[in-house]
Amino acid sequence: MRRVKHLVRQAVLAALSLVPLSAVAEVSAHFDEASGDIVLRGLETDQQVQILANPDKLRLQVMGLETQRGMQVKLEGLGANLIITPRFLLLPGTDYVVRLNVEGFQDDLELSVPAPDETVPTLTSFSPSQSVIPANTLRMYVHFSEPMARGQMRDVITLLRSDGTQVENPFLTLGPELWDPSQTRVTLLLDPGQIKQGVGPNVMHGAPLASGNDYRLIVSRTMESATRVPLGKDATITFRAGHAERRAITPESWQVLQPRAGSQAPITIAFDRIMDTGALRRLLTLKDQQGRPVTGHIQTDGGGWSLTPSQAWEVGTYFLIVAPDLEDVSGNSIGAPFDARAGTIGNVEEPVVLKVNISN
Amino acid sequence: MSYSKSILTAGVIAAVSATVGFAQEANLQSAGALAFDSGDVLFVGDTKAGVVHAFDLADAFADQAAYQLGRAQTFEGRTIFNNLDVEIAALLGASAEDIVINDMVVHKPSKQIFLSVHRGRGPDAQAVILSVNDGELELVDLSSADHSSIGVGPIPTAERLEFGQPLNTLAITDIDYYNGEILVAGVSNEEFSSKLRRMAYPFTNEVSTSSIEIWHAVHAQYETRAPIISQSVAELDGVPTLIAIYACTPIVRIPLAELTDGAEVRGTMIGKMGFGNTPLDIVPYVNAWDGSSNVVVTNTNRSAAALNLEAVAVAEAMPHGEGVQPVFSVEGVYQFPLPLSGAMHLDTLDENYAVVIRRSPEDTRNIQLHTLPMPFFFDRADHVVEMNWKNGPDPFGYKSAPALEFN
Numbered sequence: 167m168r169r170v171k172h173l174v175r176q177a178v179l180a181a182l183s184l185v186p187l188s189a190v191a192e193v194s195a196h197f198d199e200a201s202g203d204i205v206l207r208g209l210e211t212d213q214q215v216q217i218l219a220n221p222d223k224l225r226l227q228v229m230g231l232e233t234q235r236g237m238q239v240k241l242e243g244l245g246a247n248l249i250i251t252p253r254f255l256l257l258p259g260t261d262y263v264v265r266l267n268v269e270g271f272q273d274d275l276e277l278s279v280p281a282p283d284e285t286v287p288t289l290t291s292f293s294p295s296q297s298v299i300p301a302n303t304l305r306m307y308v309h310f311s312e313p314m315a316r317g318q319m320r321d322v323i324t325l326l327r328s329d330g331t332q333v334e335n336p337f338l339t340l341g342p343e344l345w346d347p348s349q350t351r352v353t354l355l356l357d358p359g360q361i362k363q364g365v366g367p368n369v370m371h372g373a374p375l376a377s378g379n380d381y382r383l384i385v386s387r388t389m390e391s392a393t394r395v396p397l398g399k400d401a402t403i404t405f406r407a408g409h410a411e412r413r414a415i416t417p418e419s420w421q422v423l424q425p426r427a428g429s430q431a432p433i434t435i436a437f438d439r440i441m442d443t444g445a446l447r448r449l450l451t452l453k454d455q456q457g458r459p460v461t462g463h464i465q466t467d468g469g470g471w472s473l474t475p476s477q478a479w480e481v482g483t484y485f486l487i488v489a490p491d492l493e494d495v496s497g498n499s500i501g502a503p504f505d506a507r508a509g510t511i512g513n514v515e516e517p518v519v520l521k522v523n524i525s526n
Numbered sequence: 527m528s529y530s531k532s533i534l535t536a537g538v539i540a541a542v543s544a545t546v547g548f549a550q551e552a553n554l555q556s557a558g559a560l561a562f563d564s565g566d567v568l569f570v571g572d573t574k575a576g577v578v579h580a581f582d583l584a585d586a587f588a589d590q591a592a593y594q595l596g597r598a599q600t601f602e603g604r605t606i607f608n609n610l611d612v613e614i615a616a617l618l619g620a621s622a623e624d625i626v627i628n629d630m631v632v633h634k635p636s637k638q639i640f641l642s643v644h645r646g647r648g649p650d651a652q653a654v655i656l657s658v659n660d661g662e663l664e665l666v667d668l669s670s671a672d673h674s675s676i677g678v679g680p681i682p683t684a685e686r687l688e689f690g691q692p693l694n695t696l697a698i699t700d701i702d703y704y705n706g707e708i709l710v711a712g713v714s715n716e717e718f719s720s721k722l723r724r725m726a727y728p729f730t731n732e733v734s735t736s737s738i739e740i741w742h743a744v745h746a747q748y749e750t751r752a753p754i755i756s757q758s759v760a761e762l763d764g765v766p767t768l769i770a771i772y773a774c775t776p777i778v779r780i781p782l783a784e785l786t787d788g789a790e791v792r793g794t795m796i797g798k799m800g801f802g803n804t805p806l807d808i809v810p811y812v813n814a815w816d817g818s819s820n821v822v823v824t825n826t827n828r829s830a831a832a833l834n835l836e837a838v839a840v841a842e843a844m845p846h847g848e849g850v851q852p853v854f855s856v857e858g859v860y861q862f863p864l865p866l867s868g869a870m871h872l873d874t875l876d877e878n879y880a881v882v883i884r885r886s887p888e889d890t891r892n893i894q895l896h897t898l899p900m901p902f903f904f905d906r907a908d909h910v911v912e913m914n915w916k917n918g919p920d921p922f923g924y925k926s927a928p929a930l931e932f933n
Contacts (some may be wrong), residue, residue, distance in 0.1 A: 226619065235617055235663075316626070340804065344715035345649075392646075442716065445716045504718070
């Protein structure tokens, strides 16, 4: 990659050396997308010499920054042109200015780096997707069509009751926001202090969600993608809070629907609650008699889980492996409920294994 | 672009060669929590890569002994930078909105300040480490440092990758070094885990995890798991002890020896920082006036507090169990309130000065890198103090001190 860039750069430099001087009448700055460099055209020879001898006479900045500091650059004279190689690639969709202060020429030369495709982001899904969720729901996921910008969640999410009043500070605000690596899914944690029974905030303000009430989660139209394009319109998610779920997870109570051997029908699990969809994809696996993972297409909405195998089922015993870290949307795990009477919280380190017998 | 066209029509291979000589960046996918060992090794929490990096910076430090930090005798700190975000933006060629300062740590032997910074807010944000040298911002060249790393986040396995790229991450919120080991605190985006990760340095690829169940005094009858947000290791009566702070602000004491691999530990809840508040940093310091050992805890919504380690050592466990009423406010081990709010990051420079990244008390848009005289983390100029008034009393002779002129 670096080599290609180098070759392109060579070609650029060569071409520039052939541009007749008359073609560049006044001093101007241009951004070259291929190399990432900036080309200054039209400088007098002595001006160029001055800059090369004293690079402080040139500053490269984002337009509008109020500071004397410039970006680190490398300078190279080439015929009538001065090539500026910035320390970091200039940012797309950003206006820069080259500030020159040489004898006979003081000016700010403006240049723009083209913006990438301005795809408008949309909110694509929300989890848990059920219309009724536990009143003590701990974790929610919001998915977007585009990578989104970090650092704005505190300002763009609002939780409203059915009467239009706002739930105050329902979400835990940590320093880092909890995004996936592609920044298309964000995790919202309802403030555990308000969910936990008997905790100050819980007793004083009540839980963020009250059983039997309807809620609207609004994601503001101002929320921006990583390329600074806003959603454009508010996204609204509606749900009702149901009974709180305060039981530990018991895989033995799941209903497993077994497919027939020889078929490629999905194996399906119906849970007794809403599980965490993010954790399910990672922490629930199926293995065959030889202990090899069964591959295929997994679907889950948290209420159920299915795996459509890429190869037909064989007669015999398969094993559903439930990792100990699996949680439901309320943070209950196999070892223990999210909060429990003092002294009762246990810890499970080993996975739970459910046998699934496949027959003709 | 006409410029590109001219290249194509010219179609000539250049004879002039240009060598670009910037140092190569180390492979940082992100740069968050920072810590130094007792020497020259900088640890960088890389949430995106799911690792902690260790860079041995060896000779890369510049001694800051000649840089004046303020005048502690008259409670005067020094603003090293106003509009720190703008200055960093200028250095990195970005707008101030595209700059995120994730953490700050001081290399104690040289008193150099190090910052972890992101250039951009998207998934392709560039991670850099900056240092402050004699009041100037510099990019740290990590490429020449000895580098090693250890995985702390979820490790994708081949079988899981078949279902697409993993979405789970561990947001690393704090790293602490103590006696040949680092402790890593973090919050998962898919689990509400109370695992504490502990690993030897130099790295051996072994990560010891302990599961910590805690009492919440505010919980009265209930106990729960929760992730540690910030932590510090201190010796209490000669026993190495983890002092851990949680998102819903309890202060918990756990002897380090109990944190063995796979152990299930019940920490002793000894205090409560008050709800409606998230702790940011916990930093150990020695009070040079009385020789006592302490930690200072900074908060999002409350001003900072100091905890004396002798008091932490002897603090009774807060009451819990049946019949105990919930606690709503600051309780438990004594917390000395400090006049320090708006702090985003804090560390100590030496026995007399701390350094803070904060919103200026006079203009909250102005993010300052500022020193604070210890042990009170108090800069007289920030406050309405009658000694500051033109005709006010001057019992301590502050006004007779010559005006500060910084080098």
